[in-house]
Amino acid sequence: MKRGTRKSEATDPATDPATDTATDPATDPAIGTDSTTDVWRDRVRSGDWAAITEEINEYGGALLPRLLSADETREIRDLYGDTHDVFRTTVDMGRHRFGEGEYRYFNAPYPEPIERLKQALYPRLLPIARDWWTKLGRPTPWPDTLEEWLERCHRAGQTKSTAILLKYGERDWNALHRDLYGALVFPLQVVINLNQPGVDHTGGEFLLLEQRPRAQSRGTATLLPHGHGYLFTTRDRPVESRRGWSAAPVRHGVSAIRSGQRHTLALVFHDAA
Numbered sequence: 258m259k260r261g262t263r264k265s266e267a268t269d270p271a272t273d274p275a276t277d278t279a280t281d282p283a284t285d286p287a288i289g290t291d292s293t294t295d296v297w298r299d300r301v302r303s304g305d306w307a308a309i310t311e312e313i314n315e316y317g318g319a320l321l322p323r324l325l326s327a328d329e330t331r332e333i334r335d336l337y338g339d340t341h342d343v344f345r346t347t348v349d350m351g352r353h354r355f356g357e358g359e360y361r362y363f364n365a366p367y368p369e370p371i372e373r374l375k376q377a378l379y380p381r382l383l384p385i386a387r388d389w390w391t392k393l394g395r396p397t398p399w400p401d402t403l404e405e406w407l408e409r410c411h412r413a414g415q416t417k418s419t420a421i422l423l424k425y426g427e428r429d430w431n432a433l434h435r436d437l438y439g440a441l442v443f444p445l446q447v448v449i450n451l452n453q454p455g456v457d458h459t460g461g462e463f464l465l466l467e468q469r470p471r472a473q474s475r476g477t478a479t480l481l482p483h484g485h486g487y488l489f490t491t492r493d494r495p496v497e498s499r500r501g502w503s504a505a506p507v508r509h510g511v512s513a514i515r516s517g518q519r520h521t522l523a524l525v526f527h528d529a530a
Contacts, residue, residue: 297373300324301381309488310385316477317494317507318465321447321486329370330451330484334520336368337361337424345418350431358429365418375524379403382445382526389444392495392502399443403526410528415439419525425461426518431511433466435492438529444491450481451520458517463487464510469496470503478512
């Protein structure tokens with residue numbers, strides 16, 4: 258599994274394999290600047306992004322298409338035991354009262370699937386992020402490229418990598434929380450299930466709890482299909498009311514694993530202080 262880099266070199270316009278015609282990166286927001294990103298771009302682009310946008314606007318979370326093959330999910334799961342420089346730190350959730358289970362932060366540069374997926378996803382998420390913050394009357398600090406955004410994070414002292422590999426066993430769970438890490442926050446993130454539900458594990462639903470303005474909180478539970486991504490709210494999102502748009506805080510977590518083992522890959526689009 259190749260290690261990625263945060264920087265990419267400009268190349269000629271890519272060829273779209275679906276049409277075999279030249280595609281200008283400036284007109285296709287999901288295209289990468291390296292031809293090896295095409296497979297990741299195509300997987301991301303295969304989703305119905307109008308429907309995904311509508312769903313996350315309504316519920317704060319939306320299922321994405323399959324982003325990783327069975328072989329790729331196994332390769333990433335197998336990294337968990339790596340004792341070299343793949344990870345920068347390991348967190349015991351029980352020790353910190355975060356739930357039960359364990360997770361590890363990847364070092365940067367990330368293994369290729371992680372870096373490539375982040376690069377492919379960012380341009381698709383950016384319009385949603387800008388729309389949300391505009392509705393809430395907030396400035397939209399995110400530039401057009403992920404590299405520029407991460408450089409801003411680094412200048413602000415947020416230099417630690419944030420991609421996470423999580424491992425849950427029987428009875429493990431993840432408490433409701435938000436992955437903020439510093440003042441600079443991208444309002445959307447993605448989690449990918451690296452196991453097959455109903456075969457490798459039972460339980461382990463992905464949970465969202467939304468604190469709605471002047472109303473009862475609303476929860477959702479989603480059993481993530483193998484290899485599929487799930488897009489969800491990092492901090493809060495706009496909710497319309499008679500008084501206009503209000504910010505509804507959202508926390509996420511994982512229900513108890515009833516049997517088996519569950520691994521997930523979490524893609525956060527800001528770095529940590």
